[in-house]
Amino acid sequence: MxxxxxxxxxxxxxxxxxxxxxxxxxxxxxxxxxxxxxxxxxxxxxxxxxxxxxxxxxxxxxxxxxxxxxxxxxxxxxxxxxxxxxxxxxxxxxxxxxxxxxxxxxxxxxxxxxxxxxxxxxxxxxxxxxxxxxxxxxxxxxxxxxxxxxxxxxxxxxxxxxxxxxxxxxxxxxxxxxxxxxxxxxxxxxxxxxxxxxxxxxxxxxxxxxxxxxxxxxxxxxxxxxxxxxxxxxxxxxxxxxxxxxxxxxxxxxxxxxxxxxxxxxxxxxxxxxxxPLTELFAWDEATFLRITEGSAIRRIGHLRWLRNVAVALGNAPYDKEITTILASRLGENPMLDEHIHWAVSQQQDKRAAYAVEVQRPQQKRLVRAIEKGLPRDA
Known part of the structure; x- marks a missing residue:
């Protein structure tokens, strides 16, 4: 100075x-x-x-x-x-x-x-x-x-x-x-x-x-x-x-x-x-990902890790047949991504089974009440 x-x-x-x-x-x-x-x-x-x-x-x-x-x-x-x-x-x-x-x-x-x-x-x-x-x-x-x-x-x-x-x-x-x-x-x-x-x-x-x-x-x-x-x-x-x-x-x-x-x-x-919406994010191809994340900190994780993260979130979402279809559409693109897709699909299938049980339970309860009352089963 x-x-x-x-x-x-x-x-x-x-x-x-x-x-x-x-x-x-x-x-x-x-x-x-x-x-x-x-x-x-x-x-x-x-x-x-x-x-x-x-x-x-x-x-x-x-x-x-x-x-x-x-x-x-x-x-x-x-x-x-x-x-x-x-x-x-x-x-x-x-x-x-x-x-x-x-x-x-x-x-x-x-x-x-x-x-x-x-x-x-x-x-x-x-x-x-x-x-x-x-x-x-x-x-x-x-x-x-x-x-x-x-x-x-x-x-x-x-x-x-x-x-x-x-x-x-x-x-x-x-x-x-x-x-x-x-x-x-x-x-x-x-x-x-x-x-x-x-x-x-x-x-x-x-x-x-x-x-x-x-x-x-x-x-x-x-x-x-x-x-x-x-x-x-x-x-x-x-x-x-x-x-x-x-x-x-x-x-x-x-x-x-x-x-x-x-x-x-x-x-x-x-x-x-x-x-x-998660389903929209999972549909992005790499060009779309790079265009939308230009100038963003998100871009540094790359398209593959982006899809990995979204696949996990889709697995955690409520059961939706569309989600399973969308997840399966990207199978075969990358082994690491495949692993997360299979996990997410499994999560969706588990929720589908749980959903079916919940749907059937009220019907079963009505059937039990009907039997207890001595009513016809189709009442």
Whole structure:
């Protein structure tokens, strides 16, 4: 830097610039995440990362931001709300014939939105400070973004492992900007979950194994997004109609009563993904999938995993002869998909049998009453 800077004023200016770029909050912290290293190692040792090999491959680098950008002194952490005005949580989750997409993925891919804004923030800082170095991150590198956000005062780590904020709940994205400027740091917020364990008890698959610790191998978000192969059969009935991600632990959280709605057009739900019939989604060919999910985070799972997820949801739907026909129409396309189709068809057949029993039961009851009354059997 060519001349001394008022670092306190610069920190305030950076926060104002962040707000002007559409972030709802900006915080600053140092790079020391030493207390997180044993927790991260214990999580990895228990194989809670599942098939996300990159989590283990980068090891403790995730807790050392200065190794990602040598010379880094501070992390500027930001949050941006994503909850749309008409999220339609209940109406979609309660209708098993519709597909539920986690609400963060209904609009444009947040990675691109936040990264572009963070780059603009970095450019503004460089314009003020001269030849300073910066690097933006949005889930794009081995970085413990949640502990950094908590350290920067954006909120505290909830028992579901997400960052919670008193004024905004948890319906927001996080992003980071590494800089080589010794800015004054912010203070962390106090933990405010108290004795509440709603997120732990409501998780359909029991993925939150202890406060703040998630076994990804059981998490529906992992199973429908990160897992590349077959979904374990034990979890398929528990997934319900969730075809991309899961919001249950957030939906039940009392702090999300204060969740703030987004005003970003990029995060507005795409109508075709908002509350779509499962039968329509399963009919998409790859070209249709790629066209509809262009610019969306959903595209990264690919057409095959998309069909896998929808097949599971169709298996969990109420019995419908059309569902069995639609499922069978894609047999032979891929062995992994075939496995899920056979499972889903079996589920539908079981429900058909149960339905037949329910239909016959009232007739049997009438027959018994008629016999008891000594009436003709056709009465």
């Amino acid at each position: 060519s001349h001394p800077l008022d670092l306190h004023q610069l920190a305030q200016d950076i926060k104002q610039w962040g707000l002007s770029l559409g972030f709802q909050q900006v915080g600053i912290c140092d790079t020391d995440l030493t207390p997180e290293e044993p927790r991260l190692q214990a999580w990895l040792d228990k194989q809670y990362h599942g098939e996300m090999d990159w989590m283990a491959r980068h090891g403790m680098m995730r807790a050392r931001p200065h190794e990602l950008l040598p010379g880094t002194l501070r992390v500027i952490s930001v949050r941006m709300n994503y909850l749309p005005a008409k999220a339609a949580f209940a109406s979609t989750l309660k209708n098993p014939r519709l597909g539920y997409v986690s609400r963060y993925a209904l609009g444009r891919d947040y990675h691109k939105v936040l990264r572009n804004r963070l780059k603009k923030l970095g450019d503004m800082i460089r314009e003020r400070c001269g030849d300073t170095q910066y690097r933006p991150f949005v889930d794009s590198a081995p970085l413990l973004e949640r502990p950094l956000a908590a350290k920067a005062g954006l909120g505290w780590t909830g028992k579901h492992s997400l960052i919670l904020n008193r004024e905004a709940g948890s319906w927001f994205f996080l992003g980071e900007l590494l800089v080589d400027i010794p800015l004054p740091v912010d203070q962390p917020q106090q933990e405010n979950c108290g004795r509440c364990v709603a997120c732990i008890t409501t998780c359909p698959t029991g993925a939150i194994v202890e406060p703040g610790v998630v076994d990804a191998r059981r998490c529906i978000s992992y199973l429908t997004i990160e897992l590349e192969g077959a979904i374990p059969q034990e979890f398929r009935p528990l997934i319900g109609n969730r075809i991309y991600g899961c919001d249950d632990c957030q939906l039940i959280c009392p702090w999300n009563r204060y969740g703030q709605l987004t005003d970003e057009d990029d995060f507005s739900p795409r109508a075709v993904l908002h509350a779509p």
